[in-house]
Amino acid sequence: MSQEPGARLAPPLGETIAPAARSKALLVAYGNLSRRDDGVAGHIVSRLRRRLGLNERELENDVRVSAAGEVITEDGPAGYPRMQMILLHQLAPELGETLASFDVVVFLDAHVQGATTPEGDLWEDVHLQRIDAGLQTSMVTHHLKPSAVLALCRTLYGSEPEAYVLSVLGYDFDFGDTLSDVTSRLADQAVERLDAVLRAALK
Numbered sequence: 001m002s003q004e005p006g007a008r009l010a011p012p013l014g015e016t017i018a019p020a021a022r023s024k025a026l027l028v029a030y031g032n033l034s035r036r037d038d039g040v041a042g043h044i045v046s047r048l049r050r051r052l053g054l055n056e057r058e059l060e061n062d063v064r065v066s067a068a069g070e071v072i073t074e075d076g077p078a079g080y081p082r083m084q085m086i087l088l089h090q091l092a093p094e095l096g097e098t099l100a101s102f103d104v105v106v107f108l109d110a111h112v113q114g115a116t117t118p119e120g121d122l123w124e125d126v127h128l129q130r131i132d133a134g135l136q137t138s139m140v141t142h143h144l145k146p147s148a149v150l151a152l153c154r155t156l157y158g159s160e161p162e163a164y165v166l167s168v169l170g171y172d173f174d175f176g177d178t179l180s181d182v183t184s185r186l187a188d189q190a191v192e193r194l195d196a197v198l199r200a201a202l203k
Helices: 036-051 095-099 146-157 181-202
Strands: 025-030 083-088 104-111 126-131 162-169
Touching: 025 036, 025 095, 025 181, 036 083, 036 104, 036 162, 036 181, 095 146, 104 181, 126 146, 126 181, 146 162, 162 181
Parallel strands: 025 083, 025 104, 104 162
Antiparallel strands: 126 162
């Protein structure tokens, strides 16, 4: 679960995100798959893969690294040129190196009731926003935020991809691998919003 202070709200569904010259996109889905709604990002990726006719479980094959440490990308499904996906339990500083090889990054996760924008507005149940690099102090890496990973990418590797957070409201964080009914329905909406972001950013 995350909340991004200083983030910019992305255009709502149906509006065009003005793309720069983009060629490679990375989906970073993170959360605890064993704590029900906390793992909603993994369910979103699985549903997107199902829609694209891909194997829902073989995420480890989507990002491959060469012996030289370069991320090897391949053409993705129609409408998603060179899109890659990874699934993580939590964000880690090492992810900054991976981001440096991509032009567009979408972080997928869950949030809790009461999350707000920097202006104090409540997050939408399916919340999409553009984010910038920005380091924030934290005592534990479990609380590392997407903006901090972007900052490490910029500082260490001189790259800052266009980045978004797509977050779904969770209701049940007890042990289990299924989503609550409400969050499951929201996950379907998130797939639609993700589809719009990718098609606008990669066209």
